[in-house]
């Protein structure tokens with residue numbers, strides 16, 4: 001799993017076209033989304049993660065919690081992003097991992113939005129530009 005974490009004034013997206021034959025089914029209201037004062041986390045789920053998705057979920061949640069506490073963010077935007085790796089996991093595994101990360105972050109008390117999976121999306125992001133505003137993390141399952 002590769003993550004790019006951007007501490008932002010806001011992140012907003014708008015769904016455009018399908019990027020997969022069968023993208024995640026979404027409601028009308030999910031076609032657009034915006035959060036202010038947010039830690040945006042762009043995530044590429046990788047082939048290697050398929051060996052132990054649950055472990056990768058827990059490690060990703062721990063990393064996101066750590067960065068969120070450093071930058072004092074209590075909102076997280078989980079953003080599926082297929083361009084941080086050349087070894088992508090299959091879409092069905094990737095979606096489950098991202099959905100579980102969203103669930104676990106909510107359990108940890110964060111306000112969370114997740115951008116729709118399998119669509120081309122327009123997005124705007126306002127990076128805060130402080131020293132910890134742009135971070136990346138790589139997570140590999142130990143198994």
Ligand SMILES: Nc1ncnc2c1ncn2[C@@H]1O[C@H](COS(=O)(=O)NC(=O)[C@@H](N)CO)[C@@H](O)[C@H]1O
Pocket residue numbers: 019020043044045046080081082088089090091094116117118119120
């Ligand atoms: N492993 C993955 N990690 C994160 N997002 C993914 C992953 N696989 C697919 N997606 C989602 O599906 C969208 C399309 O994925 S893609 O790899 O870019 N494109 C495709 O798979 C098809 N266009 C065939 O190449 C991505 O924008 C993202 O929303």
